[in-house]
Amino acid sequence: MGTISINGKSIETDEEGYLTNIGDWDRDIAGELAKSENIDMTESHWEVVDFLREYYQEYQIAPAVRVLTKAIGKKLGPEKGNSKYLYELFPYGPAKQACKIAGLPKPTGCI
Amino acid sequence: MLHTVNKSPFEKNSLETCFAHAKEGSAILLIEDGVYAAIQGSVFSDKVKQAMSTCTVYALEGDLKARGVAGKVIDGIQLVDYAGFVDLACQHDKVTAWL
Amino acid sequence: MSEEMMEGGGTIKKFCYINRKAPYGTVYALESLEVVLIGAAFEQDVSLVFVDDGVFQITKGQDTAGIEQKNFSPTYRALEMYDVEKLYVEREALEARGLSEEDLIVDVQVMSAAEIRDLLEEQDVVLSF
Numbered sequence: 197m198g199t200i201s202i203n204g205k206s207i208e209t210d211e212e213g214y215l216t217n218i219g220d221w222d223r224d225i226a227g228e229l230a231k232s233e234n235i236d237m238t239e240s241h242w243e244v245v246d247f248l249r250e251y252y253q254e255y256q257i258a259p260a261v262r263v264l265t266k267a268i269g270k271k272l273g274p275e276k277g278n279s280k281y282l283y284e285l286f287p288y289g290p291a292k293q294a295c296k297i298a299g300l301p302k303p304t305g306c307i
Numbered sequence: 308m309l310h311t312v313n314k315s316p317f318e319k320n321s322l323e324t325c326f327a328h329a330k331e332g333s334a335i336l337l338i339e340d341g342v343y344a345a346i347q348g349s350v351f352s353d354k355v356k357q358a359m360s361t362c363t364v365y366a367l368e369g370d371l372k373a374r375g376v377a378g379k380v381i382d383g384i385q386l387v388d389y390a391g392f393v394d395l396a397c398q399h400d401k402v403t404a405w406l
Numbered sequence: 407m408s409e410e411m412m413e414g415g416g417t418i419k420k421f422c423y424i425n426r427k428a429p430y431g432t433v434y435a436l437e438s439l440e441v442v443l444i445g446a447a448f449e450q451d452v453s454l455v456f457v458d459d460g461v462f463q464i465t466k467g468q469d470t471a472g473i474e475q476k477n478f479s480p481t482y483r484a485l486e487m488y489d490v491e492k493l494y495v496e497r498e499a500l501e502a503r504g505l506s507e508e509d510l511i512v513d514v515q516v517m518s519a520a521e522i523r524d525l526l527e528e529q530d531v532v533l534s535f
Contacts, residue, residue, distance in 0.1 A: 369472025
């Protein structure tokens with residue numbers, strides 16, 4: 197268990213820094229989570245994070261990296277639906293880092 | 308007496324044992340997986356309807372909704388929320404839980 | 407999930423998951439789903455079979471707001487993206503429960519118990535939940 201502090205509020209996370217309650221998420225918190233991952237959020241980063249939020253909304257699951265790559269390719273085109281592009285944005289793993297910033301739980305099967 | 312059944316009738320015989328031991332005029336409340344007994348058109352619906360001729364059968368609405376079967380309930384089964392569950396427990400001198 | 411796990415180049419086996427429990431009263435259904443999702447990384451030939459109360463796992467219109475549990479039924483619709491596309495439902499199980507194919511949240515193949523029996527015979531590994 198951990199917490200992140202933002203605007204004087206303290207938000208609960210698990211021991212790896214994923215939000216405990218997905219409902220706590222907002223864009224300020226995402227910014228704070230990104231900082232803890234040393235990621236400077238650009239429009240391209242937000243695009244992936246927003247995609248993950250929508251994906252979770254629909255399927256109630258954080259996708260595995262293979263599935264995320266495929267799904268992004270379908271929605272945003274092949275130049276974005278590939279590991280190289282996603283790893284450039286999220287060097288420590290798109291599923292892991294982007295999910296954390298999106299306020300999602302750690303992807304199932306992510307060791 | 309109030310009887311509660313929380314197991315699916317398709318998996319365990321709790322519902323049938325309850326029916327066999329519930330006296331006329333009893334209240335029978337289906338909760339958790341027990342609410343599957345409330346589905347119209349299942350192999351248990353006739354037994355439930357038969358029980359309804361001597362007892363009042365209730366089902367917990369939240370459990371029906373969670374399981375996607377709230378729209379398929381046998382006519383005459385009374386839906387209750389948690390407050391209704393508490394009321395039923397208070398209205399009866401004894402509660403028997405068929406687990 | 408690590409990419410390395412998929413590069414073993416091992417042989418593909420037929421895996422079948424049998425689902426027999428209703429979704430919220432016990433943890434079996436959710437556990438099975440998680441194992442399927444994790445196992446999908448190994449790119450095997452996966453089938454899911456729903457018999458007995460397992461058919462209740464994939465009923466449409468589940469809304470768990472009132473019982474404070476997570477509604478994981480939408481996740482079955484994500485299975486296709488994990489290349490888990492073979493979902494079989496036993497006709498007898500549906501009929502006994504007053505359900506039909508239209509009541510299900512995912513596209514499935516409805517089969518008789520005899521057909522499912524034959525399907526099981528073809529499997530290399532059968533996991534029961």
